[in-house]
Amino acid sequence: MSSQENNQQNNEVVAVDENHVIAERREKLKSIREATGGVAFPNDFKPQHKAADLIAAYANQENEAFEATPVNVVVAGRMMLKRVMGKASFATIQDGSGANAGSRIQLYVAKDMISEEVYEQFKHWDLGDFLGATGHLFKTKTGELSIKVTEIRLLTKSLRPLPEKFHGLQDQEVKYRQRYVDLITSEETRATFVARSKVVSAIRNFMIQNEFLEVETPMLHPIPGGASAKPFITHHNALDMQMYMRIAPELYLKRLVVGGFERVFEVNRNFRNEGLSVRHNPEFTMMEFYAAYTDYQWLMDFTENCIRTAAIAARGTAVLEYQGRELDLSKPFQRLTIVGAIQKYAPQYTLEQLNDEAFLRAEILKHGTKPFDHAGLGALQLALFEETAESQLWEPTYIIDYPVEVSPLARASDKNPEITERFELFVTGREIANGFSELNDAEDQAARFHAQMKAKEAGDHEAMFYDADFIRALEYGMPPAGGCGIGIDRLVMMITDSASIRDVILFPHMRAES
């Protein structure tokens, strides 16, 4: 598309989106531009106080004290409410302070405290405009801490009307597409993302306290690896090569363990070219970590601690409520094998049936899933687990002993070569984390990659590629290690009681606006 066409299209969008409210505000802005000699958006006002701090410090102070010792303040914020009377008015401004990044304080604007000219201007300022005000604190008749304004200025003219002041923004599509509007008007939305930030920093602190080194590994991979998923494919022009957005950082982080960084972690995005749902976004955040000389048992204890710490940091407690149901992260997480979980949550099956491949195949088909032809007993048990038990795992539960054939990067059990020292953590019926004792036998890993290539040839599109450099790295020797990935978005959903992954991602992916 030429830039001219592009401009035409943008102009059309703007034109369609205009309305009489915006037109009115544009006229006001035009007058402001003329009156100010062109400086309609000044940037010389420096607020000295925040609404939340003033409320914390003075909400309990009475007028006598303010009269005895005047408290002069300088504040700025977006005007959210406005009550104009003949010679004096009230306005409520909101700034970014406070626990949920949005606190409000009331301004009392009286004609005799400012000039008549400024009062006339004030009357025509709109909800959404940014104001800067100077004045002193007092309590109104009803006891609300307010600022008696001696100077007030318009700092930024808002051209678009805010959502209805009482109900706020209700349209879910607009909340996702225009998150900025959602954040202005919804304290709940702001609280969710403040909590998300606390979760992430709590996890970082936890990792650093446990002597992990934070690293950043490539997002563009020449070979997609570390998980079974469909990658986004892109192209590097200068190198003229196909590249893949990473589906997991695993193989790079393990290269670092080979290099001698014995404890590493990375908090970053993974990209998977798969469906969108209430718990899937094409790009999602993962915290993945590796620790030398640890195994999957250690990882389970550690992960449990990490999650509990994050919940307490964000919510002050590990006893949460999710979608109306109690979710207790304070108790030790359960540990069940795949077969054990089926026996517990789908007791209609006998142990004999659960070890009968033909029976399992038929049963899985009944649930509407077709297992791969080459699926062995372990994979079939796993498939039945997913159909019958997984969604019932409300309380935190580690499912352990995953079959080798679906765990190409995990260390096999010393007691049973068919299973791996691997776990997945399920909470509220969803997978939250996946970890295992790492496979550090280069020859075994090479054989597993070959098996994956065969599976790919046999039609398994998600089977892994052979990564020769990763094998070379393992050949230098990787110390015994454990590694785990925690799905941050899902963890935040759980901790913030959010029903959809889109509620915990600031700008979730949507279809293009028509």
Added chain:
RNA sequence: GGGGCGUUAGCUCAGCUGGUAGAGCAGCGGACUUUUAAUCCGUUUGUCGUGGGUUCGAUCCCCGCACGCCCUACCA
């Protein structure tokens, strides 16, 4: 990919199994010097998502399409 529900003023929503639309907020004008979603009086604003069909007549009934939300599938 399959199924269900939705789309009406800038926003929040009404709209009676069919007669080309209303309220509140916001805006504009007026009254009001302690309001709290301020109040009171007056007033502007709509391709009823979109394209067809049925009908004398469609926001309403039927079909297609677009977009969204939820469920479901792959997956974390």
